[in-house]
Amino acid sequence: MMSKRSMYRQLEKDCEAIRKQTNRLAKGNLDIDKIEAGEEHLQKVSDDINDIAIVLDEYIAEISGVLSHLSVGDLLVQISDTAKFYGDFIPIKTALTKITVSLSETFIKINDIMNQINKIGEQANHTTVLLAENETHIAEEMNMVTVKADSVYEETERNYDSVNKICAGMTELMAHAKEGYADAVQMVDAMEQVNIASGNISKVADMIHSISSQTKLLSLNASIEAARAGEHGRGFAVVAQEIGELAQQTTKAVEQTGDLIEESVSKVGECQTVVNLTADRFAQMKDSLGEINEDSLEIARNTAKQKENIKGMVDTIAGISSTIQNNAALAQENAGTNACLYEETAKLKEVLDTFIIDPAKRVVLKKSLVDNEAGAFMKKALRALKDCTENKIDETLKDCLKEEAHVECAYVIGSDGRQISHTVMGHLVEVGRTGAFKPAEPGDDHKAKRYFNQADRQRDELCVSHEYISSATGNLCSTYSKAYESDFGMIYVLCVDMKYM
Structure with missing residues (x-):
């Protein structure tokens, strides 16, 4: 039988061992050693402390396991069916179960929404890229239209200048045509005067021919008279002969002059016909040039209006081109923004993919x-x-x-x-x-x-x-x-x- 002193020492030793057990529990160390106490009641206390440590260790192991799975994104984790929670620990199990279920359901919904956003983002990104490409293409086409419109405007300006030059030329040509017509009229009048003069010359030639005939007759008479006079009329006969020869020559000259006058009259008649025709043509040319001049002036007026209209069209096209270029720049910027948004959405999708909600993807x-x-x-x-x-x-x-x-x-x-x-x-x-x-x-x-x-x-x-x-x-x-x-x-x-x- 142990003495009181020995019993006291054993009791003190057992109490110290139990104190160390509780001390380790208080510090969160559930891995405690089981002790063999000398006193029955202290042994029960030690066993109860050891049982508490085992139960707490099981609870902590289960809770730590669930939280560890959740921390790595495993939302399919469940509390083990073998884990038994008692008393005040039951609400912890209920709350933990509710957390896992709620997180799983929430992330399933978020993942579904994210998939829809990702599809919409992908489609929007594709559409925006196409829109940007189309806007850029339209801007390039509008630039070409603007260049062509500027070219048309420049051609119209050149045409306008050319038409003005033509109008000036036509005005000058019209003046020359009027002067030519006036000259032709004067030429007709002059030809009529020439024709009259030719007629007068023909009359003079007829008169000279008549005088030549009379002179010839006079020479014949003188020769007869000289012959009658005999020797005394010999000198006079010579004069009469010379006068006859002169009359003969005059007759030939008058005949030749008459032929030339007739030919001249004929040529003058032909010239008068040509001059009259020329005058008529100058008159027609003057009328035609007048009409052409009026048409040229009308073309010039229309070209001026066309020039102004084309200038307005070029300005309008330039404005449209500027707007389209701005739209293309905005479309490009929007495409870049959508691309960034799509990338960020993809990154968010990658983050969400780290959470395991699909049993088939559980790793x-x-x-x-x-x-x-x-x-x-x-x-x-x-x-x-x-x-x-x-x-x-x-x-x-x-x-x-x-x-x-x-x-x-x-x-x-x-x-x-x-x-x-x-x-x-x-x-x-x-x-x-x-x-x-x-x-x-x-x-x-x-x-x-x-x-x-x-x-x-x-x-x-x-x-x-x-x-x-x-x-x-x-x-x-x-x-x-x-x-x-x-x-x-x-x-x-x-x-x-x-x-x-």
């Missing part, structure tokens, strides 16, 4: 699969580490990780809780998604870590932590740990972080 691995992969890796790594010295651990872990798709990292801890190796990352791991990350280094203390303590206590067991979010990658992970003894008699703990995604 979270089943825990049983992760457990199997972790167990297989542990066996492979432990075989390799068995005869490995501490300075070769990093290289050995790297070799073991080469073909592993779901191992995030691996490291080795000594029996004193200090890390021996570096934290060796898996070859498919992308570090830095959740901000600054500093991996554990050799010498870091892990004595307070549950995965170390469990492996250190249960050296023959493969220990698994709750699901959590990796600070390195943001992935959903669990830490698997197992103690092993090297060929050199040293105790180590191999820790492996496995990812579920």
